[in-house]
Amino acid sequence: MKHYDYILVGGGLFNGVVAREAGKQGKTCLVVEKRDALGGNIMCRDVEGILVHEYGAHIFHTGNEEVWQYVTSLAEFNHYINCPVANYHGETYNLPFNMNTFSKMWGITFPAEAKEIIESQKQKVEGEPSNLEEQAVSLVGTDIYEKLIKGYTEKQWGRDCKDLPASIIKRIPVRYIYDNNYFNDPHQGIPKEGYNKLIERLYDGCDVMLSTDYLEKREELEAMGDKVIYTGTIDSYYGYCFGKLAYRSLRFEHELLEEENHQGVAVMNYTDRETPYTRKIEHKHFAFGKQEKTVVTKEYPAEWEDGMEPYYPVNDEKNNRLFEKYRELSRKEEKVLFGGRLGEYKYYDMDKVIESALRFTKDTLNL
Ligand code: FDA
Structure with missing residues (x-):
């Protein structure tokens, strides 16, 4: 049986950076991903030539020069600037x-x-x-x-x-200038060839095992590597022994429409109480698409239950205390290290997860 330097549990952005940095040093990696594709939440699905952000709209933005250099050395970014529009009972307002x-x-x-x-x-x-x-x-x-x-x-x-x-709500940013750019960061955009290409390049050279839940084959897989980098939920790793960490979830409803341009903007927030969804995303506008059809996704907020995707950690006092208990356990591990948004029970934007993974590879893995 082949032996690896690292078993990477979860094929998202965090482990993608670990894979690339490990590969540069001649280390071998096996990626174990429970979904049927790599990419974690930034994965896109191609529908009629339109890249659909399957797990929620992802707009890359950063003020970190090192991270910007890192991603742009792997993928060319377009000039998309996020300028969402609010829809209140049909009245539209810039955000x-x-x-x-x-x-x-x-x-x-x-x-x-x-x-x-x-x-x-x-x-x-x-x-x-x-x-x-x-x-x-x-x-x-x-x-x-x-x-x-x-x-x-x-x-x-x-x-x-x-x-x-x-x-x-601690503060509500209000701008007394005519400026619809949602983010304040100096760098922003979407990879021209899509996030999947970026992911492909990060994991280049790794062996990949898809549709495999690490926890179901833990012993066998752990034995295949010197170290395990686990980016799944930390409480599931420990069999929820202290109880379950809470998340907020979302439900996405994707729809292919026989029209060229549905809402004229990538992100429309529905700010009235009556419309059941919070946002409608029209994916082609992230890439200035000219296809004849369009794909829109309605986002419905959902209480998280077992079996649902854990999107946003609920970092209140109770859950943070619970997380600390799991973290204490994880510190005793010799072979398994935890990272990423689920392993650290922390909301990370993409640039922050890259920053964290780069730090992890240097300081913890000594790569
Ligand atoms: P990620 O969740 O991507 O990857 C973890 C992987 O581990 C998953 O693929 C999962 O299937 C796998 N896994 C879990 N348990 C496993 C097991 N037991 N066995 C095998 N595999 C297992 N950021 C930003 O900068 N701009 C944006 O616009 C957005 N938008 C956005 C929208 C929504 C709805 C969310 C939830 C998040 C964002 N983000 C974002 C944040 C962004 O998604 C985030 O920074 C990265 O995806 C985090 O990458 P990770 O690798 O940490 O986790």
Whole structure:
């Protein structure tokens, strides 16, 4: 039986970087992935020439020069800039909140006018805001809250804003300039050939075992390598011995439409409470596609249950404490190391996961 330096559990971005760095040093890797394709959540599916972001829209953006050099040495990026649009009962507004939003909402032109309206609407809350609604209104006033924050947030959390803690929203960025670019980072884009090509290049030279759940063949697979880098959920690795970590999940509904251009923008947020989904993604616009058809995906927030994809960790006090218990256990492991968003129970953007994996390969694997 072939023996490897590393058994990489999970074929996402984190292990992709580990695979590439290991390969550069002549180390051998076997990737074990339970899905039927590599890529983790950045994996795309080709539908009629349109790359569909199967596990949620992924826009690469970073302020880290090292990470930008790293990804652009592997893939050419296009000039996509994320400029989402909010749809409130058919009224459309630019996001993030900026002069285009305010101009449309109040028919004004100048920043001073927008500031005056927002200030006049910020209701003075006695003492500290006691819930999310009070917090949001104290930051941006009633109109922005009612039309662009309330319904979206209530759908996301499945609860009334009055029943949500103020701490969920610490600040709400407001721009008094005409600028619809959602991200502040200097670098942004989508790989021209898609994320799958980037993943292919990261894992180039590795042996790959797809549709295999590592935990079901743990002993056999562990014996095949010197070290195991595990990027699945840490609680599942330990058989949920302290209990289950909580996640927020999403349900995606993909649809191929017989029209060339459905919504005119890649990301449309539905900010009213009545529309059951929170976002609609039209994938071709990430790549300036000119295909005759189009694919749209509706995103529905969903409570996470066993068997569902764990998308966002719920990093509240209770779950962080639970995670710490698992982390304590993991520190005792000699052969198994944990990484990535599921192994570390942490929300990581793509650039941050690359940064973390590069640090891991240097500091922990000494590559
Ligand atoms: P990832 O989850 O990608 O990979 C882990 C892999 O391990 C999976 O393929 C899984 O199947 C596999 N696995 C788990 N258990 C296993 C087992 N027992 N045996 C075998 N395989 C197993 N970031 C950004 O920069 N811009 C963006 O726009 C977005 N958008 C976005 C949308 C949504 C909905 C989410 C949830 C996340 C984003 N992200 C993002 C974040 C981005 O997805 C994230 O940074 C990376 O995918 C994380 O890569 P990992 O390798 O850590 O995990």
